[in-house]
Amino acid sequence: MTPETNEPPRLSGLAVFFYVFLPFALGHFLSSMLRNVNAVLAPSLVHSLALTPGELGLLTSAFFFSFALVQLPVGIALDRFGPRIVQLVLMLLGSVGVLMFARGQTFTHLLIARAVMGFGLGGCFMSAVKAISTWIAPKRLPSVHGYLIAIGGLGAATATMPVRLVLQYTDWRGLFAVLGGLTACCGLLIVLLVPLCKGNANAKAPTLQSIVDVYRHPAFRTTVSLVLVPHTVFFGIQGLWIGRWLADVARFPDSAVAYLLYLSMAAVIFGAIAVGMITEWAGRRGLLPLDVAGIGVALFVLVQVALVVSYTPSLQLLSVLFTLVGTITGIEYAIVAQTMPKELTGRAATCLNLLIFIGAFVVQAGFGQLVGLWHPDRFGHYPVLAYRVAFAALVLLQLPGLVRHFLRRRPVQCQIALLANKEDYEIGSLRSSR
Structure with missing residues (x-):
């Protein structure tokens, strides 16, 4: 494999959009779609293989597990060879996993295929960020990240109602066969359209000490202590269990669940763009991104508290707000x-x-294990209490980081207030002396 070297060519903003952003965004679109598609396919998978909630959660979450395992090697490969070649290899591997899933006959077969799928699609977001950052100014990255996440939201939305419409003409196996072909075509499109990106053939694997340095850095610890657990809850629940909650707790039929999931995933598009715009707007007014995150996480936890108590007047709204x-x-x-x-x-x-x-x-596997502690009724619905306990456990996991953040902010705010009062006092004294 020949590393991609030389400085990247100068491209206009329009060229960057068409030749860099769109091809990699398409990969992220497919990755998000395949990550979330089980939320709609769950009834078909459960019926075909007689899966328990624990098995359904494990099967779907295998995607995340392989995602995690591939992060370090993908990061090294991106530095050495550039995102263009790396993404081609990964998308072809992902295509193999999707086609394996289409032909799987047992829970074990599907579990392995789902893991292979995750290995292949695990670098889509990182590759996109790596490629785009070559041509985008750092101050624009929050907005561009927001647009990229919005494309992922579009992929997640496509995994809902559009998938349900496709299932009127084929089964879930035929759907995955088509998606496998599209995944391979996306990899080829990246190679054909994306210009060469600078790579570093001398890039080495990070040492244990270098990774420890990251975890020890105060900025990293402060960020993950607040946002990491809510981020994992968001990823783990939106791709599967919010749909099962709508079916088992709200008792909506499959068609209504698909429609509400479509609205929920479409909300990610607007939310992602809004987060980037709000963060830049707040930055111009002196508010740090971490402060924006603190407010947002607090609202996110409140939504989950409403899920715990099953706020009946608007169960539909809660699924979208999540x-x-x-x-x-x-x-x-x-x-x-x-x-x-x-x-x-x-x-x-x-x-x-x-x-x-x-x-x-x-989160995704554990949530299924908790719900599976209860027995379903004769229609296959699990009791409201099972979901209340599972969501309450997630809220309890997120509270320590949120409380720590606001306790940490309080001394800083008091110090700023004291400095401001001191400055006002000194200005007043100076005026009096005049």
């Missing part, structure tokens, strides 16, 4: 990129991805 407000957790990438030392940003992003996807695997 994904709309939950998009604030995507700000974690921009905060790490802006606050970490330049020599640590690449490793920090890789470590962050590793933690997020491991956490999402634990």
